[in-house]
Amino acid sequence: MKVVRTIAELREALRPGHPARACESQDHLGQNPDTASRIGMVPTMGALHEGHLSLLQRARAENDLVILSIFVNPTQFSEASDLDAYPRQEAQDAALAESAGVDVIFAPSAAEMYPAGFATTVSVSGAITETLEGAGRGSSHFDGVATVVAKLLLAALPHRAYFGQKDAQQLRVVQRMVADLGIPTEIVSCATSRDADGLARSSRNVRLSETDRQRALVIPRALAAVSAAAASGETEVVALRTLAEGILAEGSVDPEYLAFVNPESFAPATTVSGTVLCAIAARVGEVRLIDNELLNPPSLPISKEN
Amino acid sequence: MKVVRTIAELREALRPGHPARACESQDHLGQNPDTASRIGMVPTMGALHEGHLSLLQRARAENDLVILSIFVNPTQFSEASDLDAYPRQEAQDAALAESAGVDVIFAPSAAEMYPAGFATTVSVSGAITETLEGAGRGSSHFDGVATVVAKLLLAALPHRAYFGQKDAQQLRVVQRMVADLGIPTEIVSCATSRDADGLARSSRNVRLSETDRQRALVIPRALAAVSAAAASGETEVVALRTLAEGILAEGSVDPEYLAFVNPESFAPATTVSGTVLCAIAARVGEVRLIDNELLNPPSLPISKEN
Numbered sequence: 001m002k003v004v005r006t007i008a009e010l011r012e013a014l015r016p017g018h019p020a021r022a023c024e025s026q027d028h029l030g031q032n033p034d035t036a037s038r039i040g041m042v043p044t045m046g047a048l049h050e051g052h053l054s055l056l057q058r059a060r061a062e063n064d065l066v067i068l069s070i071f072v073n074p075t076q077f078s079e080a081s082d083l084d085a086y087p088r089q090e091a092q093d094a095a096l097a098e099s100a101g102v103d104v105i106f107a108p109s110a111a112e113m114y115p116a117g118f119a120t121t122v123s124v125s126g127a128i129t130e131t132l133e134g135a136g137r138g139s140s141h142f143d144g145v146a147t148v149v150a151k152l153l154l155a156a157l158p159h160r161a162y163f164g165q166k167d168a169q170q171l172r173v174v175q176r177m178v179a180d181l182g183i184p185t186e187i188v189s190c191a192t193s194r195d196a197d198g199l200a201r202s203s204r205n206v207r208l209s210e211t212d213r214q215r216a217l218v219i220p221r222a223l224a225a226v227s228a229a230a231a232s233g234e235t236e237v238v239a240l241r242t243l244a245e246g247i248l249a250e251g252s253v254d255p256e257y258l259a260f261v262n263p264e265s266f267a268p269a270t271t272v273s274g275t276v277l278c279a280i281a282a283r284v285g286e287v288r289l290i291d292n293e294l295l296n297p298p299s300l301p302i303s304k305e306n
Numbered sequence: 307m308k309v310v311r312t313i314a315e316l317r318e319a320l321r322p323g324h325p326a327r328a329c330e331s332q333d334h335l336g337q338n339p340d341t342a343s344r345i346g347m348v349p350t351m352g353a354l355h356e357g358h359l360s361l362l363q364r365a366r367a368e369n370d371l372v373i374l375s376i377f378v379n380p381t382q383f384s385e386a387s388d389l390d391a392y393p394r395q396e397a398q399d400a401a402l403a404e405s406a407g408v409d410v411i412f413a414p415s416a417a418e419m420y421p422a423g424f425a426t427t428v429s430v431s432g433a434i435t436e437t438l439e440g441a442g443r444g445s446s447h448f449d450g451v452a453t454v455v456a457k458l459l460l461a462a463l464p465h466r467a468y469f470g471q472k473d474a475q476q477l478r479v480v481q482r483m484v485a486d487l488g489i490p491t492e493i494v495s496c497a498t499s500r501d502a503d504g505l506a507r508s509s510r511n512v513r514l515s516e517t518d519r520q521r522a523l524v525i526p527r528a529l530a531a532v533s534a535a536a537a538s539g540e541t542e543v544v545a546l547r548t549l550a551e552g553i554l555a556e557g558s559v560d561p562e563y564l565a566f567v568n569p570e571s572f573a574p575a576t577t578v579s580g581t582v583l584c585a586i587a588a589r590v591g592e593v594r595l596i597d598n599e600l601l602n603p604p605s606l607p608i609s610k611e612n
Contacts, residue, residue: 019325019465119432119434120486120487122428122429122487124425151486155488157325176423180424180426181428181460182313182461265423
């Protein structure tokens with residue numbers, strides 16, 4: 001397993017003949033036309049947990065070369081305290097990555113990603129970025145996400161990149177950006193990975209006290225309850241909201257938002273006639289958690305992705 | 307020569323194994339690993355003139371496969387009348403392109419480039435986009451340029467793309483965007499192509515009356531005079547400005563701007579100690595013209611690019 005710090009090194013680690021290397025190493029082109037290898041990429045902010053490992057395992061199974069990127073992207077944090085508190089544990093991450101069969105870790109510095117004079121932003125407009133996390137974390141959050149993911153994908157030009165459904169809105173922003181710009185990467189959405197008690201895996205979970213962790217379990221319970229109710233034929237979002245609010249109250253969890261939206265457009269939904277995304281954000285103790293479920297009416301098969 | 311209308315068709319026209327085809331035709335990958343071919347792209351808005359032909363000839367000489375894109379991009383026009391008046395002559399363009407050895411013309415519709423739901427913008431911030439053309443044409447002009455060029459380059463992932471120095475600010479925006487996002491394409495800047503009388507070639511020139519065309523010649527004359535003065539040792543922008551204003555006045559041309567800026571940052575320059583870009587925009591009759599020269603002090607060699 002290689003650990004590389006620069007885009008040039010990352011491209012050097014790719015097959016000769018791969019267009020991501022076009023500018024850097026023109027002399028190599030044509031010498032070894034072995035470009036049939038499939039490249040899978042898992043972009044992360046490090047602090048790897050079993051959720052990340054499930055993404056890496058899928059990437060390993062579906063590709064010839066697996067790249068893990070680790071970059072705590074400053075431009076998507078609205079609060080310096082959150083950026084500072086974000087866990088960093090690269091040595092441990094590298095050991096986990098190696099055990100998961102990663103070929104290349106790309107762990108750039110902020111100066112490598114945003115050198116002096118950097119002036120370009122990729123933005124997605126509309127409800128996808130303006131509501132929920134976009135409203136809660138500031139409008140620049142998803143600009144930061146879209147820009148860094150565009151740059152990471154263009155650095156490696158992977159055939160597939162893997163994202164968790166847990167960050168549903170981020171996934172949708174990335175899908176929209178990649179489709180709109182025509183980045184030739186398939187965005188693979190992967191089901192939310194959960195601990196045995198149901199809590200969605202997150203790098204932030206390590207900051208929960210044991211008491212707060214128990215309280216936080218009302219979040220996946222509320223989501224499971226509304227999902228079951230929808231699958232049983234409850235179509236009214238008003239009723240589903242009341243159900244979820246009751247369960248959250250059992251843990252004294254006051255959600256920042258409890259939203260029912262169209263999973264493509266993020267426009268508010270009032271009935272579960274097609275698939276509806278139910279998303280929750282809540283601060284439990286000092287830690288802000290998010291989680292979601294895709295709700296399907298009885299007439300629709302259960303989504304494979306969640 | 308092929309003429310294609312969709313991104314999928316364009317990618318189909320590229321070599322199997324080229325990553326731009328990764329999503330569309332995974333089954334083809336590895337069957338023909340002939341990816342050593344160099345792809346050159348010349349993005350245009352059509353209405354080809356000899357300036358475009360010089361770009362195409364250079365692309366032809368330096369690459370194995372040459373793509374000409376023709377797309378009158380609505381998002382970079384601030385005035386609907388200018389968009390409507392922009393000349394469109396695809397049959398004539400295709401004949402010229404074939405004579406120049408173009409392999410593929412990519413001529414998409416606006417609906418192909420911006421399908422329903424399109425929501426992504428690529429922006430470059432700072433003086434590069436806010437001054438001169440950015441001030442004159444509205445702040446969205448260069449967002450439109452950066453977004454469409456990003457999308458065109460990602461559609462084909464060419465090794466090289468060719469732009470004229472005549473649109474100096476556009477060239478700099480594209481260079482900045484491509485460097486910042488890491489699009490693996492070399493941006494090749496090509497010297498401004500001029501008619502025998504010195505007028506910079508532009509698709510808009512056909513709309514000049516004979517009288518206005520004669521008046522417009524003071525623009526290249528003013529640029530040539532300041533370039534010669536700088537090369538002879540005049541370093542004060544105040545003096546160079548007075549010289550240019552005097553020549554423009556001979557044609558009764560009142561410039562929208564006559565600017566002396568750093569060619570990288572577009573920050574205003576007061577002395578010609580290094581290379582300085584002198585740029586002029588002026589409306590002559592109904593037609594808005596732009597032109598520029600790179601000025602070099604006697605201590606610097608003349609730039610190859612202009």
